Amino acid sequence: MKERYSRQQLFKPIGTSGQAKISERHVLVVGAGALGTSNAESLVRAGVGKITIIDRDYVEWSNLQRQQLYSEQDASEGLPKAIAAKKRLTQVNSSVDIQAVVMDATSESLAPLLKDVDVVVDATDNFDIRLIINDLTQKHNIPWVYGSCVSSTGMSYTILPQKTPCLQCLLNAAPIAGATCDTAGVISPAVQVVAAYQTTEVLKLLVEDYQAIRPSLVTFDLWNNQHYTMNVEKAKKENCPSCGVAPTYPHLSYEYQTKTEVLCGRDTVQIRPKHATESLDELVERLASFGEVKRNPYLVSVIYESYRIVFFQDGRTFVHGTNNIEKAKSIYYRLVG
Template sequence: MSDMNRYHRQMLFQGIGQEGQAHLQSNHVLIVGCGALGSSSAEMLTRAGVGNITIIDRDYVEWTNLQRQHLFTEDDVHQQTPKAIAAASKLKKINSEIDIRPVVIDATAENLAFYVEEADIVIDATDNFDTRFLINDLAHKYRKPWIFGACVGSSGMTFTIIPGQTPCLDCLLKVTPMFGATCDAVGVIGPAVQMVVTHQTTEALKLLIDAKHKINSKLIIFDLWNNHYQTIDVSRAKRTNCTSCGQAPTYPHLSYHGRTKTEVLCGRDTVQIRGKQYPLEMLESKLASYGEVQANPFLVSVDIDEKRLVFFQDGRTFVHGTNSIEDAKKLYYQIVG
């Protein structure tokens, strides 16, 4: 039985109250990405009592994550725990009353559609625009609000996108320049992450309790280090002929030709290959002839000639130590045949 006393201070807040708290507990949030933004958003919404949270992430915990990615520990690094699994484990200890579902997959048009359709809102916590464009098209196809967020260095931006009302991500990109740099290239500080998370989760709470009149309709851009904070009215950016949110949408990013199949992970000296699913036990046995193998229920990894290969349960493979898709595929096929 739920102990509502844990939400006492939140229910005292006039904007939420008992009725709003009941809405939170009956709603479902999808968080796509569980790095800096995703782990912090998940923790804040878990503590707030959102009844159902699904976390999708394709990666596992590494040392560089610990500086800014909440919920993860050194033990998660040693165990190569997938981020979604590590986050869910910690979140269940914070609030055992809610349903937290970790999903270790690479978001594609096919597998992401199911999760977007069943959620009430979507929070963008990704690190690439390929996935954001998928979210954008799926959110408009299924009429789900989603909250864009990004940060790099000491800067960040966020915008709440409501199908049928606001400009979509494609519309925004036509009028607003986005960050060109990445965290891997110029770094990022924790406070910038938390500022984006603060805006995203506040907007999420408003949407979940149906406080539509409180939704921030402006694009927020800030630079904490240089003391800049700006809100921009982008309402005129919405285009009637937009292929994602216009009068006759075709959702181009959901088509086969609009997707990335094999990709270099931004700034990480890593290539991702989406291939056939192999039993992890079989891979563990096969990889043993190449070197020392690390394994857990979600992935198997081995170091070969200054490269590390990490095979995931869903058929993806990370080839660390190269930005060459050709070299990565060559090594991959050398092992799996």
Template sequence: MRDRYSRQQLFSAIGNEGQDLLSRKHVLIVGAGALGCANAEMLARAGVGKLTLIDRDYIEWSNLGRQQLYTEEDATHTRPKAKAAEERLKAINSEIVIEGIAEDFHAENAERLIQNVDMVLDGTDNFDTRFIINDVTAKHKVPWVYGGCLQSHGVSLGIMPGETPCLQCLIEHVPQNGGTCDTVGIIGPAVQMTASYQTTECLKYLTGSPFSSRFIYFDVWEGEHSSINVTNLLDPQCHSCSEKAAYPYLQKEKGMQTAVLCGRDTIQVRPEKSGTRSLQELNNHLAAVTAKRKENGELLIFEVEGVRFVVFKGGRTLIHGVHDVTKAKKLYHRYVGV
């Protein structure tokens, strides 16, 4: 394994010194979907010392076309993405530390998760989570790389707190609509191109090279590419990164939390406190209600009233086939009750 990183070390911008630096760095990847998978695999193969991936979702067959860490077996057994990614990455590189966390990334755990992290990569599919990343990295002065892709186009932007505009500064300049992967689709090359820009910025920063502050846009299908310097868009009154920042997206809310998943007719319900009820106990309790149940140690899936529930350890639940938050809460209390 002595030659493992030899070709990367031959690249003069990294070299032996840069490789040694990589081995001592810790990167947090928020989201283990298409971008998260691509970034995580490249960083694992590059020899970054520790990778932490957090994702709230599980693997479905529709993921296999673009989420490269997962297999048909993962989809068949409905495995949590974070756990399946952890297993696959350990098989790719056993020399580094890999941690997969099957949880939601939210205001209550963001500051804990960012401790001792050198950089954060955005692998999410929604701006609610991105603004939490934006606030927590600004508060703790940790650089991060925003990335997004849809259909055949993508964007990437490196953000250095205190030096470059944050995502909130650029709110009027960053596209936030136009559909989701579930509604308008995506092709794999757009994912790989976006992740390549993100991973490159990450490797540059971790090895001591200058950090770019350019907003990258491309369309691989049409052959379009543009790059814009956004340094002069830094907002001195920004609520998230200025000297008077209040970090609005880190304000912790009390009680049960709900979130509508992008384009999936699905609502996530997260109890205020994680429950102690085991999945096996809940599975047994539901036997009198429905025969459509499956439990794999990490999550429990069942169907009742024409609705599909996916319950993770601790009680966090995805309720498919419901778009009304009030109805989702009622169903959660009726059948999960953690």
């Protein structure tokens, strides 16, 4: 057992003292999909003292191509991802305290999980949750590492409260939104590169090597052999509502969050985003790859799998075919990103 981390301890920036710090730290991984499973496995192998994994979804066959902790049996049984991840990670390193939480990530559900957390890893699939993470970590002064990937591209950025621009700052300064895995697909190497950037930054934070933290936003396209780093230091804004001199943490407020409700007797969930993200014409183009699209001057509808999704001009969306809010939200984010 003494040799378990010997190669990691031979790496001078970590050493024996750094390994001792790692073994005492607590990391929260939000999302147990491709990025979440890759980060979690690397951190468990590195000997992080405690890891909490939160995810609302279950393992499906399409996950197995890139979500490395899961097996065919997990998909056959439809195990919740957090539970399946814990099962596998415990086999990897039984000395790590692994907490699996099966629930939707909201401002209310995430806040209690932040107690004693040293770093948060973003492994989510939508910006509603990321902006909630951003506000919560700013409010509680916890560093977090943003990451995303789609197609053969990816990006990562480390956010240090009171020091670096936050995600809200970057949304106005850098091109960090775009397609989704359900519209453009994703290859496993892109996942691994983003996760490698994220896990490395987490280790730097855990051993308190703040001088080594990468200050730039890194982006890449593996298929087209492109790699960029973007200096975003000037993106930080004094009047930012999330990290400025007088923060209000808007994304923790109800009016800034996506609203959902089950429509009585209709096997339908209504989703009301905080604002309409696209025009109906743009939606028609985006949804064409998912199924048969119909539109009139007031709405656009698409048949996706066994569901009919209707988008209204004011941004409201009906997901017909389920009364499960989490399932409806998952379908919604697959279609609109």
